[in-house]
Amino acid sequence: MKNMKLKIIDFDYKGRGVAKYDNKTVFLDRGIIGDTVEAEIIGDKKNYYTAKVIETVDNSKDRTKSKCIYSKSCGGCDFLEYDYKKQLLWKKTKVENDLRRIGGVDSPVNDTLGMKTPYRYRNNIQLKVQDGKLGYYKKNSRELVEINECIIAKDEINNVIKILKNWNGLKSVNTVSIRENYLGEVMIVFVTSGEVKKFNTLLPNLIDSKVVAVFENKNTSGHYRFGKKFKKLYGEEFITEELLGLKFKLSPRSFFQVNHSQTEKLYNTAIDFLDLKNSDTLLDLYCGIGTITLLGAKNAGEVVGVEIVEDAIEDARENAELNNIDNVRFICGKSEEIVEKLLEDENLSFNKIILDPPRTGLNEELIETLLKIEPEKISYISCNPSTQARDLKLLSEKYSVDLVQPVDMFCNSVHIESVVGLNRKI
Ligand SMILES: C[S@@+](CC[C@H](N)C(=O)[O-])C[C@H]1O[C@@H](n2cnc3c(N)ncnc32)[C@H](O)[C@@H]1O
Known part of the structure; x- marks a missing residue:
């Protein structure tokens, strides 16, 4: 099917652009409301088309320059190029x-x-690890986008990303969960299908950081975020969070x-x-x-x-x-x-x-x-x-x-x- 020009009028539940063509809804792989794009139809179902954006012909007036250097490839956020208001x-x-x-x-x-300020707010992130590299998946893919920082994550989480990137034991890990509390203290959970290796080479770098707890979690399910068992590798059993004057104990699970x-x-x-x-x-x-x-x-x-x-x-x-x-x-x-x-x-x-x-x-x-x-x-x-x-x-x-x-x-x-x-x- 030939390429066509489409005006994006909405987002779907995954944050992807939606347009109309031929009285049918078109779900695009990307785009911002107000963009006019040249797109290639890649699927034709009874009630809708799916399409791939070839290029943006006319930018929406609501487009903003993303503050994240990875937003073109990273699948973590949907709206970094869409005006916050x-x-x-x-x-x-x-x-x-x-x-x-x-x-x-x-x-x-x-x-x-x-x-x-809609950045630096996330107190908990999960990063993927592939071949010892740390990052998020591309949108709708299992391909890793390596990152050095995450613009929506809190500051201490970003400091931990920098420490982990230089650790030679990352290859033994599948995902890393990093959580920061209101005091800036950090808990790390390494999820692995075997066991965490070379942790002793990471330890000296943690001593001067705000990391207060590290756990290993064995997970072979491939479905759930965590397996049942957590083994403490370093520090405290839990971190404490504060909310509206009350305290909450947070264990890794x-x-x-x-x-x-x-x-x-x-x-x-x-x-x-x-x-x-x-x-x-x-x-x-x-x-x-x-x-x-x-x-x-x-x-x-x-x-x-x-x-x-x-x-x-x-x-x-x-x-x-x-x-x-x-x-x-x-x-x-x-x-x-x-x-x-x-x-x-x-x-x-x-x-x-x-x-x-x-x-x-x-x-x-x-x-x-x-x-x-x-x-x-x-x-x-x-x-x-x-x-x-x-x-x-x-x-x-x-x-x-x-x-x-x-x-x-x-x-x-x-x-x-x-x-x-x-x-x-x-
Ligand atoms: C959106 S979370 C809300 C948690 C909590 N209210 C909070 O703000 O932290 C939904 C919770 O419902 C629990 N849940 C799921 N199905 C349930 C069910 N049928 N009965 C009771 N709890 C359930 C989940 O384990 C999860 O903790």
């Missing part, structure tokens, strides 16, 4: 459209809460949001909406290591957190102790099953609920239970506006959507986080 607007519009088209909800959406300042905005929005009082019984579903649960417990009466990962629940319990919070209980299991049990076996009821599910959203069984419990208020946090909108369609039987607040947690990427506040209608 436009990124925030696109995210708000995406939430609005999903709510209306998928959820049938017409509620106003607040402007996306962005960052003043603990999940923690990657953008500290934006997480505070996100959690504050979700908790403020609930207007918690000490007469309230709060349920935090999908609670992870108990961050929101413990923050909610400061103002609520009784609080229960539910999470499927046993290790996270152990962390959550330790975090409750660390912060001397004793009005919370953490239960390990599937939200959809545990809530039913709490209602039936313990005759518990909850008047306020926080939901923070993975990208797949809530299952219908749980939504039915929520509609049975009829809490006064629900704060629903989501990292996928489409599944959130799908769930709101069902919840809107009994709830009005009274707050929609997108928060830019993953600046310069296509990912969107949003908080929806629901009030019971009757």
